[in-house]
Structure formats: C-alpha cells, structure tokens
Amino acid sequence: MTVQKQGTDELLGLDKFTVDEENAHIVLDKTACAVCNDKPCLVVCPAGLYKLNDKGEILFDYAGCLECGTCRIMCHQLKQWKYPTGTFGVSFRFG
Template sequence: MTVKRQGVDELLGLDKFTIDEENAHIRLNKEICANCKDKPCLVVCPAKLYKLNDNGEVSFDYAGCLECGTCRIMCKDKGIVLWKYPAGTLGVAFRCG
C-alpha cells in the first residue's frame, strides 16, 4: 500500500479563513521595518505572507495568517506593533481533510 503525502500548499489549502476586513490582527510599523537589516519575517512565516515589494518595503497580508506568532517572536526590532488573535469565530480554522 502506497501512502501519498500531501505538500504544505495542499495542507494549507484545507484550512478555512474567516477574515475580519475592518480590523487587522497584525500591524507593522513601516519605518521600523525599513530600517531592519535582517528582516526575519520574510523567512520565518510558514504561510509566506511577508514580502518585499519593488521599493524594498516589507508588505504583509494578514488574510492567510496561521496565527502561530512566529513573526512576533522573531521581530527583534519590534516592527510588529500589534499582534493579537482575531476576534472569536474569525481567523483560521484548521482542517485535517
């Protein structure tokens, strides 16, 4: 019997996200992020939601956030000025298929 392993993208595709369009649960201070040399958020986010735009600025889309908190812990310069869990019934709902 062969067991097929699912990749990360397939597993993330099973999750359900209910987004709070009016209240982002994570906010960045763009000035602090601009001066950050290491930019660990670009590599530690398991959902790859932090990106560098064409101007070299960090952009972030909280809509696919897995709410793991890794970015908050790794941001030593405190560029993440707000990190909280979304309000009840909002955010990610993990599903195992």
C-alpha cells in the same frame, strides 16, 4: 505505496480562513520595517505571508495567518499582534 509531498499552498488550502476585514490582528510598523536589516519575517512565517516588493518594502497580508505567533517573537517591528476576534481567524481542517 508512493508518498507525494505537498507544497505550502496546497496544505494551506485545506484550512479555512475567516477574515475580519475591519480589524487586522497584526499591524506592522512600516517605518521600522524600512530600516530593519535582518527582516526575519521573510523566513520565519510558515505561511509565507511576508514578502518584499520591487522597492524592497515589506508586503504583508494577515488574511492567511496561521496564528502561530512566530512573527510576534521574531519581529520587533510589529505595532500589534493579537488573536483574531471571536469567530474570525483560521480553522484547521486536518490537524
């Protein structure tokens, strides 16, 4: 039997995300991000939601958030981190 490894995109595609477009549950302090040298968010997010653009600025989209809280612990540049409201957020389909 051959076991095939799946990449992050394939695994995240199994989950269902209901996004609250009007209330972001994670808000970055972009000014603080600009002077942050370590930028741990780029490596600790299991969903890979934090990226650098061509200008070296942090780009972030909370729509695919797994709600694990890793960025909340590792990043000191967050203005806000809370769980999504009510029926919004991630629904894991396969554990």
